[in-house]
Amino acid sequence: MRRQLSTAAIVIALAATATACNSDGVDAKPDAGASAAPSRAPKDPAPAPDKPGAGQGGDLAVGGTATLKAKNGAQVAVTLKNWVDPATSDNKYMQPSAGKRWVAAQFEIANTRTVGYDDAPSNGVKVIDEQGQTFTRSMGRTTSGPNLPATVKLKTGEKALGYVVVSVPEGSKPKAVTFTPDSGFAKDSGRWVVAK
Secondary structure: OHHHHHHHHHHHHHHHHHHHHHOOOOOOOOOOOOOOOOOOOOOOOOOOOOOOOOOOOOEEOOOOEEEEEOOOOOEEEEEEEEEEEEEOEOOOOOOOOOOEEEEEEEEEEEEOOOOOEEEOHHHHEEEEEOOOOEEEEOOOOEOOEOEOOOOEEEOOOOEEEEEEEEEEEOOOOEEEEEEOHHHHOOOOOEEEEOOO
16 A cells, blocks of 8 residues: 555656646747747836926926826826915905915816825925915815815826915915825925916
8 A cells, every 4th residue: 555655656746747847837948929928018008208397396387287196106197277366265254364365276186097096185285485485275265266175086087176275474475386195295296386
């Protein structure tokens, strides 16, 4: 019985060795027309080339679009559609503080990749004035139009549109507005000139 088991084990080992040498292993020779490595289609189409300066610190005009990447591999086309200065409150009980005024930036965010885009976009908006001071969003709402949603979850091709209200000092002269994905923590950032 032991002799039969030993013989069977040797036969199985020889068969396995022969199969390994004649399959996809190092010793096997590929067909003349076959490539050595299998090709795989990319998950996403190649991103369109950015406009000059888009997402790289260059300045865009109102209406310009920046192509920006988020940390999870998502990519968005962000357009500053409108700039309002000053912005008027849509609620008589909610007004800018004394010595302040509101400005508002209308952004359109479009997901251009197959990876979902999930963000609190208003957190990534900053207004920079001529003195270099930076201001972030306010809780105000304006008569200019609806605010950008507090959070957005965009599938491929979906868009979000709305205003982000920012409170600035009355005498401040805004120079630029920026948008950075991932609540302001992504590497890419778009910048638009809004100075009058």
